[in-house]
Amino acid sequence: MTMHSGGCQCGAVRYRGSDFGRSSICHCRMCQKAFGSPFALLVTVRDLEWTRGEPKRYRSSNKVQRGFCADCGTPLTFEPDGHAAEVAVCTFDKPGVAAPTIQLNPESKQPFYDGICALPMRAEGAEPQQEAFKASIVNYQHPDRDTAQWPPQGGR
Numbered sequence: 001m002t003m004h005s006g007g008c009q010c011g012a013v014r015y016r017g018s019d020f021g022r023s024s025i026c027h028c029r030m031c032q033k034a035f036g037s038p039f040a041l042l043v044t045v046r047d048l049e050w051t052r053g054e055p056k057r058y059r060s061s062n063k064v065q066r067g068f069c070a071d072c073g074t075p076l077t078f079e080p081d082g083h084a085a086e087v088a089v090c091t092f093d094k095p096g097v098a099a100p101t102i103q104l105n106p107e108s109k110q111p112f113y114d115g116i117c118a119l120p121m122r123a124e125g126a127e128p129q130q131e132a133f134k135a136s137i138v139n140y141q142h143p144d145r146d147t148a149q150w151p152p153q154g155g156r
C-alpha cells in the first residue's frame with residue numbers, strides 16, 4: 001500500500017497513512033459546523049500516524065472526538081470511540097487519493113448543495129483587480145509535501 005501524507009494549513013500537525021477504508025461526503029449538521037462548510041469529506045485511515053505534532057480534540061458527542069490544529073484551526077479528524085479515525089480528505093497533500101464513493105445523512109443536506117456544480121465559474125482574468133490581488137499574495141501555507149523544518153529558517 002502506498003503511504004500518503006498530509007497535514008494542517010500551518011504545518012504544525014502532519015500525518016501519514018496507507019490503509020484506507022471508505023471515503024464519504026457527510027451532510028450531518030455536526031460535520032457542517034466542524035468544517036464550516038456544507039459537508040465534510042472524510043476517509044477512514046486504519047494506520048493513521050502523526051509525524052509532526054498532534055491535533056487538539058473536541059468531543060462533539062458521547063461517541064466521537066474531532067481533531068483539529070490548535071494553531072491554525074484546520075479540521076483534521078473524525079475519531080469514533082473504538083474505531084479507526086477518519087481523516088479530512090482535503091488535508092492530504094494529494095486529496096485525489098481518496099475520492100468519495102458515498103454520501104451520508106441527507107436529512108441535513110443544504111438545499112443549495114445539488115446546484116453547486118452547475119454554478120457559473122468566474123473566468124480567469126475576468127476581474128483585473130482580483131488578478132492583481134492574487135498576484136500580490138505571499139503564501140504562508142505549508143507546502144503539499146513533508147518538510148524537515150517549518151517555517152523555513154530565516155522566517156517565512
Ligand SMILES: [Zn+2]
Nearest residue numbers: 008010069072
Ligand atoms: Zn496548523
Ligand SMILES: [Zn+2]
Nearest residue numbers: 026027028031
Ligand atoms: Zn457528519
